[in-house]
Amino acid sequence: MKFILNFYVYILTIIKRWTDNDNQFRFLILIIHFKMNQELQSEFRRCLELLSPSSPDDAKFAALMLIPRFLQQDNEKGVILVFEAMDFKFLERLMRTENLTENNLPDYTLKSIAVHILSCFCVIEDLTKKKQLHARIPTLSMLLSPNKNEELTQEILKIFLKLVSVKQGLTHIVDSKTISHILQCIKNSTNVETRDIGLQVIHHTTMGVITSMSTDHNFSDQKIIQDYLFIMLSELSDIFRKNQDKLKFDVLEFFVQMFSYITDKLIQDMLQNDISRTNVWVQNIRYGLKDILKSKIGNENRDKALILIMQLSYHFGAIWLFTSNLTSNILTTSTTSTQNSNTEKEKIKEEFKFAALVVQLACIEIKLMLDELSDQLENNKNYEPIERHEIILPACYTILEKSIEYLTKVEYMLDFKKKGEFVDLVGVKLDPELLLRLKSTMIETFRIIMDHLLDIKNFTGSIESNSTLTDKAIASIRILSVWLAEEGSLEKEVITVIPFLLDFCRSSLNSQYTGVNLIKMLTPAFLNLTSQDKPLEMFCSHGGPEMIIDYFIKIWDHSKITNDIKDEIVDDLLGPLQVLLNIVVLKREDFITKYKVELMKVIIIGRKISEILVSKLKSTGYSSQGNQIILLANTLLLCLLIISGASPSSDLFEKDIVMSFINVATTFYEDQNCLSQNEIDVQVNELNLLGKQVLGSISSLETRDIGLQVIHHTTMGVITSMSTDHNFSDQKIIQDYLFIMLSELSDIFRKNQDKLKFDVLEFFVQMFSYITDKLIQDMLQNDISRTNVWVQNIRYGLKDILKSKIGNENRDKALILIMQLSYHFGAIWLFTSNLTSNILTTSTTSTQNSNTEKEKIKEEFKFAALVVQLACIEIKLMLDELSDQLENNKNYEPIERHEIILPACYTILEKSIEYLTKVEYMLDFKKKGEFVDLVGVKLDPELLLRLKSTMIETFRIIMDHLLDIKNFTGSIESNSTLTDKAIASIRILSVWLAEKGSLEKEVITVIPFLFDFVVPV
16 A cells, blocks of 8 residues: 555656646646546455454454554544444454564553544534444543653543533443442542543542433432442542642642532432432541641642532531531530540540631631722722632631531530530540630621611612622621521621611612522521520511511511411421511510500411311321421410500400410410420420410400499499589498509509409509599598508508519600599608598607618609609600701690600609608708608608709709790790690799799799790790
């Protein structure tokens, strides 16, 4: 063949010399080429015939040597012809040849020829799908010999790269032996290119496996796939742990790419099928990451390390950070003595250091990125996304979130330093000193996160217009919610950020800019915050309860529940219900009063939930329905508390509603089957215990309410009849009725501590607004001792109310009742516990009383001092509000509460001044060192002086208010309500001016106003 080619070249040279015309030369060349091509085609066909299985091996070998000369690189048709004619068993034998052949050719040459031919076939995409090539994969893998034959090894790996792209090829490559050969090639090769190609094969194989298992659940043999993943992860993680050159970072990048595609189900299957093998590769990665983070590396590789940590934390939680053993994913705690050896303590600290290093690094990165974002917002007033932040900030947040969740399970917030104990966590002991440092780092990070959220609010006002900024805010809120759900520190900062969280939640409910359910995300945080006094106040003052109620109602309306409540809806309903339950427990009266309309809707929904769940759960024997049992228990308790705190006249106290809840609750609480759910015993039992107590009170509410209505109407009838008909029945019977009624109800008012106390308070306010002073005086005259009993019962009942945390409504009722009694009895009942004489007598006693006696004196006087001080405080607040209204609007608009409470407080103050004046409390007691004996009650001069100081300050405010009326209105005659306020203020001022001589400067200033006001009036 070579001779023929040389001959053609020689002829062409001769022709060129003897022809002058180029066209003639080209023509001759074409003729020669045609003849030559015919000859080549004929030779090619003879070679293909030699490749047939029937040909001897020498002929096949000769054909293999010649065929490459006939094929051009882009001759797909020729390659396909060769493929179809090829005896692949012969190629297989060539690749398996050992040592020298009969022709004295080295086995390396034969193997190279076979591999090269297979490589040519892989160039054609259609041929990569052929089983003849796939069947060669195991043999090809055995030929991998890095450091001995790099060229052959690289060519084989390139063949694998072609074949792994098809499913059949992937099936052969994932074989345990094949993949082991490839991995050993990567591990043992010192050639960078060989390792890179090998890692590409693993990458494409793994991505193919993950994709195929995600789309085809019947993909091949699941066990083969599991084995592939275990072998691959075990070998690469070992490389990642031990290697210290570029390969370590190449494997790191592969892991990042792989774990960004792998499903959590696949990881959990690996854990379930072989946790010990999973533990091996996870811990190899752990130590490899530890090496990277402790060394001086660039930002790019550190970022990849953080991303990989985030990915593993997503699949395993943070347990792999804190322990070198995954043999159990259930956390157990125990305590060990601090008398460990120094070596043991050092080992504990060393084991914990990796987790601490990771968390601290994440916190540092969060701080740096948020500071950068805040600076950008402050300087540009516009947020421009930074590519690195889009990836690393969420990664650091996830690391922090999973770490918090893990440490919360072992109650790492306990005061370990005080106890001096170690927490045994799946065989790994956590040093309390390091835990406290870690907690300190986290707290500072969350301070920064809250500051950043406030920066967003301050510098942008609204973030809905910037979706990227919104995503950052949501990510920050998410991690903050995880922390707030467990932690109670940074109360000041938390209180400051609550309004922002509530505003952002409200915006998310009414806009389409985010698909994230912010309220659901923040519900665990709100649940914890509403259990604390100050955060609860902020939550309530910024509309938190209303938002939660609206959200709860929307969930119910959207779910369109009729006869069953699915588990996913149970979880959505439970969170808001628990938040509302917290609020009802801590601020029941104010909450019910303010949101009675909205709560009526909650009660209706709660009634439906209760009826559905109690029927369903009872029919299933309360089996495997843990969350539904918890929802039912929370729903019943919430609704029962609302009903028990509602006014008897409220729609919430409707008979059908009350009876419905009584029936459902009774059925549920009496059914002991629900107590068999061990995992929810504690939570449900606590709810049920409280629920039973509330149910007990509600069960008698209807009876008590009807009874109180009977007493109310009877008393009103008696008072009305005695006022209009002075011969009404028998006066003695009426007197006895009033004494008995007041004695019994005042005793209830004094001793009862539930809703009945406030129902009786409301009854007293209504009764004493109708009763005549003559009737009261007749009772005093006819039986002062019996009168003294019920008056003092009321006195002690009022003392309990005013000293407890109650809502404005009941405090106002208490002040009104005090005013009413002071109108009838004067202030003597405030200052003494004995009405046996209404004539004041004074005597002096030595100051040499025992300390016990002095304490008794002070305690007796404290109720009167409490009432007067409360009245003075209310006067100040209301007059300040009125003055502000006058200053801002130049016009007075009456406030309903002021119309009632301000006159009540003025009357209390007036009667107190009149009473104290009679015993000349302005004497210089401190100088004389004496006590004033007032009908058996001794008044401490020190307390009297404090009371005087409070009164003086109050009258200063009253005079300032009168001057404000003059300054801001000029004339008040045109406003009758304002005139009434001024007259009431002048009246109480007159009582004080008639007796006192202090505040001379203020008095002189107000005199002109008094004259100007009096003359026209």
